[in-house]
Amino acid sequence: MTVALQTLLDRSIKNMGSGMNSVVKASALEMIKRAYKEGIYAQISAGFRSMEEQAALYGQGRLFYSYRGKNYADLSKPQVTKAKPGQSFHNFGVAIDFFIVSDDGKNAIWTINTKWTRVASIGKELGFKWGGDWTGFKDYPHLEMTGGLSYAQMQLGKKPSLSLKFKDDDDIAVIEPPKKDVDSEVTKEPSKDNGDRTIVSIQKTLNSRYDAGLVVDGINGPKTQTALIKALQTELNKQFNKKLIVDGKWGAKTKAAIVTLEKGAKGNLTWILQAALYTEGYKPGTLDSIFGQATETALAKFQKAKMIAADKKAGKATFAELFAA
Structure with a gap:
């Protein structure tokens, strides 16, 4: 029996968590829907990740690592990331990971094949950048939508200006970014013309x-x-x-x-x-x-x-x- 689209959407919503950027979340679900129409069954495996969760991932396979006074070193597991807390776009709700599932929805398929690359292409059509296109380390499950902002800018509180690449009833409003490049709330003397x-x-x-x-x-x-x-x-x-x-x-x-x-x-x-x-x-x-x-x-x-x-x-x-x- 073929897995239902709603099942894939429900699982994806749960896995993305509550801290997602609304445009990124809606675009991720649209990607699942479009892939499903082509007979490709994809699911989001990860979305928003707290700083503590990032610390736990970074601590895997390391002898010493603490974050905010807590030890996260865990040699019982292999290293899985080089990103410390605040160095992953997952920490800001603008990145997702996906995978392909079997036709019945019971098994994850991690083979990078034509179905996988097609889902990535759909994601790129919707505004995502794909980790499989990176020139160095390739992260095939990874898609991100950062609006051109860096980790450092997001750490300072800046949020990307994003808009949907497809028609949607939600008509999500997007706060326009400042016309000038300004610092965040740590700025001591902001210009009167800066900011929303x-x-x-x-x-x-x-x-x-x-x-x-x-x-x-x-x-x-x-x-x-x-x-x-x-x-x-x-x-x-x-x-x-x-x-x-x-x-x-x-x-x-x-x-x-x-x-x-x-x-x-x-x-x-x-x-x-x-x-x-x-x-x-x-x-x-x-x-x-x-x-x-x-x-x-x-x-x-x-x-x-x-x-x-x-x-x-x-x-x-x-x-x-x-x-x-």
Whole structure:
């Protein structure tokens, strides 16, 4: 019995994890669909990889290796990568690995044959770069979509400007990159012309309303995301007495404290939702703290892209996708 397309998609979504760039994730699934139409059954084996997971991979086959105070050396396994944490595009959700499966979907096929190269070609048509084209070490399962950014730039919080190479109902909005090459939030004296104007507005509001202490550079980096989580925790404490530690870290207690927002909601929590949607590449309209039609539309598109219930209400699952690392 031939494996169902939905089975391959479900497995791929699970293997990619929750930290994927939405354009990369959608393009990966489109690649699976196109290959399936040609009678080639492909599946994503890996997507987002945390820094700790990268450290564990790098530690394999090494006598000494520690990361953030933890020993990851593991001589019981062979070396599999030369990439330390932050040196793999998997760490930033813009890379995937794939393989071919048997017709019944029960066995992985790692032979590099015409089916394998055809899937890679489909991936390249969708905007990916293939590790099989590298001049040095060839990584045949690997596909990446970096938007021309380097590891160093992504480590500083820069995000690639990506767009879908195929028609899709999600109509994902892409934040335009700065016209000038600028540093991320570590910049001390950013030019007034640098960065995304809406991100600038978000950073200014976080500074004035929550004393975030951000450098206003218009770049959506990790400090801006941390400040948004702190703002969320502050509002949950202030409005609902949730007694959260305001540390800017997304965790089980913060998730449990989330209240559901829906059309008609007004106030600072709605503003935080709008700001978070914008930083993820979805346009909620004016960041006016009013949950109107534009915010509802952006939310529905985000929920659909993240494969969560598109109920147009921002609850625990939605905020988890917006803020979980």
